Amino acid sequence: MSESPVPAPGTAGPTLRLDPHPRGAGVLIVRNPRSGRDVIRSDPSDLLAERLPDADIRELVEGESLDDVVDAAIRGPQPPEVLGVLGGDGSVARMAHLARRHDRPLLVLPGGTFNHFARAVGIDGVDAAIDALEAGTGVSVTAAEVSADGEEPKTVLNAVSIGTYPLVVSEREDRMDDLGKWLGGVAAIRRALRDAAPVTVSREGRRARVWSVFVSVGRNDPERLATMQRQTIDDDLLDVRLHHARGSRLRAVASLAFGHKTIAVLRAVGLMPPESDVERLVVRELKLAVTPAPGAPSVYVHDGELEEEALDGFTLRCVVVPDAVRVYAPRA
Known part of the structure; x- marks a missing residue:
């Protein structure tokens, strides 16, 4: 894997002292019922009622957004002191954006399929998040902002x-309503094996045809190309992986694996791209002009959320934001 010089890794920051909220007084928690809907897990309603009886718990209804609920609560007679969310990475990232906007700490209650960010800050379940809320322990987390063609930046975790x-x-997403998330994912991979096409990206006067670009918040595992879960909390850098389009579609799809065992198996059978096909950049800001193949969707993804852009391409800008979000988390 070719790469630019990488600064020495930073050390994890100290535990951040936040206001404790026993019983959930002053805490707004918004549940996204669509998060992780294909995953079998116990309903946390009884746990929340038992441990956070004084919290204001809302559930999103059809056509309602996190922004709607939070903005109404902030304008209310008793604005919340903490913004909490029960959902997956997309919902957590959006609530982190609102927490930044309203200068509130964030409570993450994992309720999605993968819960990448919750695991990154040491939260392995709803109980652990409530423990941190009651103890008043947390961390200050580096984030990133992403925007396309000058649109309002979105917070990326x-x-x-x-x-x-x-x-x-x-x-x-097109197939989820009919097949569910997992079967829809299988169908999507089959289509990618048939129809995936290289994307053209331009940066600082240099053009390249790539299968994928991944931009991780903070330095990530050098063995992975699909860096979907961050590995650091306060590393103020972006770790960029570009998979140059020199191999087959099969390699392009195989490179999306992010589990260590899966990667090891795919590498053993020669399906992972060779190091020479992957370029690594470690930067604080990235600007890419993106041109999709003719007929291909003009899209990008941040924290699992899909964004559609102009058909002829777009300019993507990512910027690292130190100390972006205060998050309730177990003691370091």
């Missing part, structure tokens, strides 16, 4: 991607 992975996400 894990990663941004263009190329093959957004194609898979786009196809999966």
Whole structure:
């Protein structure tokens, strides 16, 4: 894997002292019922009622957004002191954006399929998040902002991607209502094996045809190309992986694996791209002009959320933001 010089890794910051909220007084929690809907897990309603009886718990209804609920609560007679969300990475990232906007700490209650960000800050379940809320322990987390063609920046907690992975996400979302998330994902991978096409990206006067680009918040595992879960909390850098389009579609899809065991198996059978096909950049800001293949969707993904752009392409800008969000988390 070719790469630019990488600064020495930073050390994890100290535990951040936040206001404790026993019983949930002053806490707004918004549940996204669509998060992780294909995953079998116990309903946390009884747990929340038992441990946070004084919290204001809302559930999103059809056509309602996190912004709607939070903005109404902030304008209310008793604005919340903490913004909490029960959902997956997309919902957590959006609530982090609102927490930044309203200068509130964030409570993350994992309720999605993968819960990448929750695991990154040491939260392995709803109980652990409530423990941190009651103890008043947290961390200050580096984030990133992503924008396309000068649109309002969005807060990113894990990663941004263009190329093959957004194609898979786009196809999966089209099929989710009929097949569900997992079967829809299988169908999406089958389509990618048939239809994936290289994307052209331009940066600082240099053009390249790539299968994928992944931009991770903070330095990430050098063995992975699909850096969907961050590995650091306060590393004020972006770790960029570009998979140059020199191999087959099969390699393009195989490179999306992010589990260590899966990667090891795919590498053993020669399906992972060779190091020479992957370029690594470690930067604080990235600007890419993106041109999709003719007929391909013009999309990108941030924290699992799909964004559609102009058909003829777009300019993507990612910027690292130190100390962006205060998050309730177990003691370091």
